[in-house]
Amino acid sequence: MPGVPRSTYYWMIEHPEAERVDPIAGDVRAVRRDGHERCGAGKIKAALERRGVTASRRRIGNVMRERGMRARTRADGPDRTGRGPTRPGSRTSSAASSTAASRAPAWPVT
DSSP: OTTSOHHHHHHHHHOGGGOOOOTTHHHHHHHHHHTTTOOOHHHHHHHHHHHTOOOOHHHHHHHHHHTTOOOOOGGGSTTOOSSOOOSTTSTTSHHHHHHHHHHSOOOOOO
């Protein structure tokens, strides 16, 4: 392990229970549970600040990643592919781009 003295490394092997636990991990889990597991790091940060706990969004994100938590997105819902809007006429559908090209004004080229 880079940056860790050899003596500390061997001590850590003999004492696996001494693994570092972030003190805000319980608070993050509680906020996430209260939010029906839909909150991401930004919303959790705001909720913790309302409770008086100060932590950065990056630190909260690290706690979430270490514990396997992930914010729920629209793509996680039923019948969603996660590729954005797909209804005809929307800005990203192929039908919209083909009709928009046919309606574009023909500028005179001189």
